[in-house]
Amino acid sequence: MINYIVFGLIGIGIFFSLIRLIKGPSSFDRVLSLDVMNIIISGTIVFIAYIFNNELYLDIAIVYAILAFLETVVFARYLEGRS
């Protein structure tokens, strides 16, 4: 029961940021909504580790968080330098 509530709320967040990813006016809005989606997915991987009772997913969550941060910073520097 609690899994359905948590997954429903996570799905609402993913859905609204996906709408902003599709219809964002500038490319900064798209990168920002992708950043928010990355953070939400990184929390969802830890929640899947809790459901399956498997500790291996925590390492995947760490690597995913590192790659998400790197992606945001690289896209910000690239869009700033193009100008």
Next chain:
Amino acid sequence: MIIITYILMVIGAFFYAIGGLGIYRMPDLFNRAQAGTKATTLGTLSLLLGIGVANPAWLPKIFIIIIFIAVTNPVGSSALARAGYVTGVAKYEGTVIDEMQGYFVEECEIDE
């Protein structure tokens, strides 16, 4: 003990939903950056702390993830908002004060 886990997990997922709603409804790039980043940082902290209460053997890795996200998520959002400001993204019409008015004039002229 399991009640604390459920409450913390529902609070974290609720802040995820609020962050998604804020990034959809806000009128501006900077408002969107603030709403999305703050809400999802607090949601991640609460959700992961709830799972760590349920499984105390996982607490070191969960603290690593919490500290990493709490440090790097505002840094990434700040870099993105600064890039948007330098490039000249359109601001919201009802903006009252702009404290970074004359800071990036030289960089914009060099880029042009």
